[in-house]
Amino acid sequence: MTSPHHPLDEALQLHAASPPGASAGQYQGATHAGYWNMVGPFGGVTAATMLQAIAQHPQRLGDPLSLTVNFAGALVAGPFTVQAQPVRTNRSTQHWTLAIVQAGADGVQQVTTSATAVTALRRETWSVGDVPMPQVPAPAGQPAIPPGFGVEWLNRYEIRLITGAIPGTWDGTGEHSLTQLWVRDAPPRALDFCALAALADVFFPRVWLRRARRVPAGTVSITVYFHAGSAQLQQTGTGYLLGQAQGREFRNGFFDQTAQLWNQAGTMLATSHQIVYYKE
């Protein structure tokens, strides 16, 4: 079901720019208008770009286990370079340090995004999930919501909201920050680790819902833990994911936001946490 012309595949196109076999991989990419947010690319696609560089690195061991992406500075429309270095490779885990650099207005290369990741070979073990998927109506019964605010990247996702929409009126009456929704790429695309990383960041800033007030807000750092292996991703295919997000502590300019993603069969695919800047 994955097409080479899917917008996500276009957005994630990277070209190796370092000699084959070099330890510090360098990859050329470019921002994609289809995933544009308010003042830069959708952060989820930036996170996915980090995983894409790892996926293409000739020394990669295993699949993504954890990813932390720090949004250090604005990525402007145009080309950028991803640096991906496996700083330590063990028997079953590999540790990565990554950065996206881009020339600033003065032509000097600057770090816009830093990251670390761990990839791992997984073995079958005793397993249990202690966060069951919430009981919610099936996606077919839920309306596909309009984006709600005018950013292009939201058009790349089919979102069927269950609870916790963007407030219709910004009147300061918010009481909670819980959103539950069904989501998948639009058009549908078979799930892979890159797409999953992006989906982990699909939720609007919890402070907007909590306050029913649209203050400036932006992710500072996001961490994604991948609980699924390739087999679970293949089983998920182009199906919907149930996503749930909630803020927890809002204090003096920053709040934390947690998210969980399950497939329709009820398998937890990923969890994520982020710390988000907000104003006022």
Place this chain on the structure above:
Amino acid sequence: MTSPHHPLDEALQLHAASPPGASAGQYQGATHAGYWNMVGPFGGVTAATMLQAIAQHPQRLGDPLSLTVNFAGALVAGPFTVQAQPVRTNRSTQHWTLAIVQAGADGVQQVTTSATAVTALRRETWSVGDVPMPQVPAPAGQPAIPPGFGVEWLNRYEIRLITGAIPGTWDGTGEHSLTQLWVRDAPPRALDFCALAALADVFFPRVWLRRARRVPAGTVSITVYFHAGSAQLQQTGTGYLLGQAQGREFRNGFFDQTAQLWNQAGTMLATSHQIVYYKE
């Protein structure tokens, strides 16, 4: 109340090894026998060491907001070098890339630990906490538990357990993974960001409690979000913190573990998340 002879201060002693004003700070430290775990230092102290390098860096802006530490390889007893580089400094946030390197058996310097951190200047804003401190008995009424397993670092903490002790018998009967406890440094030490980072990792692996089976387990990556500023830390002083930890998804060799830390006044000081390796 902080003594220069407190074991945590001893463990966190770093000496600048790079020329003053150099962007990439290099600091010499050494492991401390008082914080030894089973096969290396207590991971919480390694996390705190990263913050200590930032605290000493002449270009530091603001206080810790987030910290991700990846445990890439074993840190052996003896000296190590911390590298701390501010890769991007904005008006109110600063992004750090860090590593601990140590000579291996072959004399070659290797990365044992990688990290990223964000420091920030905080301003007073609208704030709300949506995770109230659980109602639990006061610390004075709870017994100080013996360490439960023979690792030295646990003697550096005064732990008054409320629920979720290390299983007394490893009979496979576990049903949940929730631990709640009061904790502070032993001897008492006024709370700072380094101590708080270490405290965020004070919980034993949730898989032991969940399974009532002591399988090999070790943290792969931990992220700590700091919700407190210096004022809240000063208010906390040498008081107890209420710590709560729980596992969520245990799957094919890795599980995630979340933790929250409040002071006795009920202020959320930090939250943390980690992904942990386990065997079998």
